[in-house]
Amino acid sequence: MESSSSAAAAVAAEREPTVSQKEQWALESQVFHIYQLLYNIPPNSQAAMLELQRDSHMEYLVKGLLHLGPSFSVLDANRPWICYWIFHSIALLGESVDIALENNTIDFLSRCQDQHGGYGGGPGQMPHLATTYAAVNTLITIGGQNSLASINRAKIYSFLRRMKHTSGGFSMHEGGEVDVRACYTAISVASVLNILDEELVQGVGNYIVSCQTYEGGIAGEPGSEAHGGYTFCGLATMIIINEVNRLNLASLTDWLVFRQGVEGGFQGRTNKLVDGCYSFWQGGAAALIQRLHAAAAGSASSEVSDDEDSSDREEGQPSDDESSILIRRHTETEPLFQSQALQQYILLCSQVEGGFRDKPGKNRDHYHTCYCLSGLSVAQYSRSKDADSAPLPGSLLGPYSNLVEPVNPLYNIVLDQYDEARDFFSKAPAL
Amino acid sequence: MFRIRSKVKYKKTNKRRDSPPSAEIEMDSDEDVSTVLPLSQRPEWSDITPVPQNDGPNPVVPIAYSEQFAETMSYFRAVYLADERSVRTLLLTAEAIHLNAGNYTVWQFRRVIIEALNADLHDEFDLVEQLASKNSKNYQLWHHRRWVAEKLGTEAVSRELEFTKKIFLNDAKHYHAWSHRQWVLLNLGGWEDELAYCNELLEVDIFNNSAWNQRYFVITRHPKLGGIEATLDSEVDYTIKAILTKPENESSWRYLRGLYKNNMQSFVTNPKIPTLCLDVLTSKVYPVFALSLLLDLISNGFEPNQDLKNAVEAVVPESNSQGLDIAATICTVLEIIDRMRVNYWGWRKNNLRSQVAEGVANLSIH
Numbered sequence: 001m002e003s004s005s006s007a008a009a010a011v012a013a014e015r016e017p018t019v020s021q022k023e024q025w026a027l028e029s030q031v032f033h034i035y036q037l038l039y040n041i042p043p044n045s046q047a048a049m050l051e052l053q054r055d056s057h058m059e060y061l062v063k064g065l066l067h068l069g070p071s072f073s074v075l076d077a078n079r080p081w082i083c084y085w086i087f088h089s090i091a092l093l094g095e096s097v098d099i100a101l102e103n104n105t106i107d108f109l110s111r112c113q114d115q116h117g118g119y120g121g122g123p124g125q126m127p128h129l130a131t132t133y134a135a136v137n138t139l140i141t142i143g144g145q146n147s148l149a150s151i152n153r154a155k156i157y158s159f160l161r162r163m164k165h166t167s168g169g170f171s172m173h174e175g176g177e178v179d180v181r182a183c184y185t186a187i188s189v190a191s192v193l194n195i196l197d198e199e200l201v202q203g204v205g206n207y208i209v210s211c212q213t214y215e216g217g218i219a220g221e222p223g224s225e226a227h228g229g230y231t232f233c234g235l236a237t238m239i240i241i242n243e244v245n246r247l248n249l250a251s252l253t254d255w256l257v258f259r260q261g262v263e264g265g266f267q268g269r270t271n272k273l274v275d276g277c278y279s280f281w282q283g284g285a286a287a288l289i290q291r292l293h294a295a296a297a298g299s300a301s302s303e304v305s306d307d308e309d310s311s312d313r314e315e316g317q318p319s320d321d322e323s324s325i326l327i328r329r330h331t332e333t334e335p336l337f338q339s340q341a342l343q344q345y346i347l348l349c350s351q352v353e354g355g356f357r358d359k360p361g362k363n364r365d366h367y368h369t370c371y372c373l374s375g376l377s378v379a380q381y382s383r384s385k386d387a388d389s390a391p392l393p394g395s396l397l398g399p400y401s402n403l404v405e406p407v408n409p410l411y412n413i414v415l416d417q418y419d420e421a422r423d424f425f426s427k428a429p430a431l
Numbered sequence: 432m433f434r435i436r437s438k439v440k441y442k443k444t445n446k447r448r449d450s451p452p453s454a455e456i457e458m459d460s461d462e463d464v465s466t467v468l469p470l471s472q473r474p475e476w477s478d479i480t481p482v483p484q485n486d487g488p489n490p491v492v493p494i495a496y497s498e499q500f501a502e503t504m505s506y507f508r509a510v511y512l513a514d515e516r517s518v519r520t521l522l523l524t525a526e527a528i529h530l531n532a533g534n535y536t537v538w539q540f541r542r543v544i545i546e547a548l549n550a551d552l553h554d555e556f557d558l559v560e561q562l563a564s565k566n567s568k569n570y571q572l573w574h575h576r577r578w579v580a581e582k583l584g585t586e587a588v589s590r591e592l593e594f595t596k597k598i599f600l601n602d603a604k605h606y607h608a609w610s611h612r613q614w615v616l617l618n619l620g621g622w623e624d625e626l627a628y629c630n631e632l633l634e635v636d637i638f639n640n641s642a643w644n645q646r647y648f649v650i651t652r653h654p655k656l657g658g659i660e661a662t663l664d665s666e667v668d669y670t671i672k673a674i675l676t677k678p679e680n681e682s683s684w685r686y687l688r689g690l691y692k693n694n695m696q697s698f699v700t701n702p703k704i705p706t707l708c709l710d711v712l713t714s715k716v717y718p719v720f721a722l723s724l725l726l727d728l729i730s731n732g733f734e735p736n737q738d739l740k741n742a743v744e745a746v747v748p749e750s751n752s753q754g755l756d757i758a759a760t761i762c763t764v765l766e767i768i769d770r771m772r773v774n775y776w777g778w779r780k781n782n783l784r785s786q787v788a789e790g791v792a793n794l795s796i797h
């Protein structure tokens with residue numbers, strides 16, 4: 001085999017760094033400066049530096065529930081989201097708020113519930129799939145009879161049916177955009193409320209498959225660029241509807257593992273900067289892939305039916321039970337990402353005094369707080385044998401007090417709350 | 432990804448209530464300042480009773496709205512509930528959108544009004560462009576723009592292509608703008624210069640993965656290029672050149688692999704691919720992607736020659752890989768040099784047998 005002579009010439013043609021390179025190098029130097037501080041201090045100080053600042057996070061979160069300044073007006077159509085980001089963060093920390101505040105939240109969300117089904121971004125707004133997902137997940141996270149019973153399943157079902165699009169996907173709202181997010185939020189809500197049926201599932205798999213790109217990840221729409229958020233949404237959706245083997249999982253896995261940057265955090269797309277929120281979108285997807293691998297490896301001897309069976313099964317037949325077993329299954333496989341490196345990025349680069357942020361230099365917000373903590377949970381439990389058993393020694397970075405609650409990564413709900421909801425809705429009457 | 436990217440600033444709203452009354456709605460480009468007369472003082476709104484937000488006695492996540500925000504939304508709720516489709520409600524939706532471009536209910540009602548009044552769609556471009564100049568990372572704005580472009584049809588093409596180009600000057604990886612551009616191309620046309628545009632962007636920043644993705648979109652969907660089969664050779668040459676310029680650029684490697692997504696036979700039989708791997712491995716610049724591609728080749732039935740095997744082993748001379756076959760050696764080398772993905776390469780190594788079997792099985796199908 002002859003080496004092409006143009007190679008040396010091409011490599012020699014060095015040029016000015018591009019925008020992508022300059023941005024990447026600037027971030028790397030900032031992050032490594034922070035890590036250098038860590039490496040240069042004695043071990044007991046290191047533990048302090050790596051500590052999860054629980055009290056200040058709680059203070060920031062509870063304050064958000066009680067008061068948001070005028071600048072939050074730009075999130076006025078996302079208030080159930082703010083509820084979810086805050087309540088889920090609090091649940092991940094293993095904390096809770098007082099009962100009055102919980103009841104106020106149930107009452108507030110019921111005011112966002114549309115009379116014809118689904119939740120809007122605030123009282124009087126049109127129902128929207130994403131805020132429906134956020135409201136339902138919040139109410140499940142609060143838990144208890146009052147909270148769970150406040151969700152009108154029958155009307156949500158009719159809302160979901162109305163949002164079904166001819167492409168097989170879903171519209172975000174009446175006249176709204178169709179994308180992978182809409183598929184995920186619709187299917188996730190239907191699954192967790194035990195109202196998923198063939199009509200809802202029909203065509204979803206085709207739509208998601210059409211969004212997997214040549215890179216391996218999943219895009220928001222067919223033709224768009226592979227993206228961490230949509231990859232999580234698409235993958236979780238395919239698992240819930242039991243069609244995950246229709247995706248090219250080898251290329252998806254390969255794309256996914258390359259999203260973890262030298263900084264330890266995840267980037268959302270190839271050659272973009274790392275960002276704390278992808279700790280969950282990519283880390284959660286990696287956790288799902290890890291369980292799929294474990295299921296495939298253990299299928300011969302395991303009580304869980306083989307993945308490959310799914311091709312024989314009638315397509316589009318929901319099997320919530322199987323995805324639930326997948327989440328719970330005993331796994332001895334190693335995570336596909338560097339868990340310690342991810343935890344280090346979250347704790348040192350995203351964590352601030354009360355809340356989390358995208359990266360050094362950015363401001364904290366509730367969204368990043370929620371998804372950094374979710375990612376921290378995924379990382380901490382990535383080497384646990386069972387979904388809810390304590391992490392193996394050495395898989396937790398920082399002091400033991402850093403340990404947060406485990407989540408069900410398909411829905412991003414804390415596992416105990418998910419179990420309660422699953423039990424509650426499995427006993428609910430059929431529609 | 433679900434986040435609304437609007438910058439949340441901890442700044443007091445600066446209200447200038449002493450401004451002269453004006454029938455014209457002025458929308459200041461400064462987001463903190465507006466000079467409009469309160470709706471309650473405008474005669475044309477005197478017949479409307481505003482509907483306050485039903486937040487309940489003890490709302491959570493309550494937002495301390497500015498007076499202007501609260502009032503505008505209360506008037507909006509009133510006319511939305513009454514389903515009033517009129518010129519004044521059309522203007523009101525613009526005011527509300529300027530206060531919060533993320534309110535999809537307002538946008539949707541605006542579209543209903545536009546249809547009812549048969550209003551001039553060209554006004555929508557100004558609205559969207561004003562908003563985009565402040566913050567363009569917003570689903571509603573792009574959805575609205577798409578809706579307008581769809582209604583206008585082919586006359587919208589050049590305007591939309593220019594609009595997205597302008598966005599890319601500031602942010603060449605803008606996700607919404609790329610989706611919009613693709614939608615325009617697919618549904619309204621305008622493909623003529625698209626490949627040249629991709630070249631241009633990659634010339635400026637070869638690491639721009641969005642531009643690579645767009646390039647893939649063009650060669651697979653362009654109605655006249657003949658698809659990936661017709662362009663494969665020239666695309667492979669282009670990409671190989673790009674890789675040799677920056678072997679650490681993942682985008683170009685993924686693009687090359689993507690060209691063969693549905694054509695394993697050509698992938699394993701084109702001698703240019705292993706030559707590329709050899710060139711990069713012997714140049715000792717950044718071997719991870721070359722090794723990864725070589726592993727893919729082998730998993731799909733390719734048999735490397737001795738030069739390649741030597742080049743692989745030379746990456747980490749001290750790695751103790753004697754006795755391992757070449758695929759396992761590649762995995763071992765990657766485990767050593769690509770620590771972030773050590774578990775992944777270990778997993779690939781464990782699955783080599785089934786991968787090769789699968790790869791060969793796939794080959795026989797094609």
Ligand SMILES: [Zn+2]
Nearest residue numbers: 275276277358
């Ligand atoms: Zn982020």
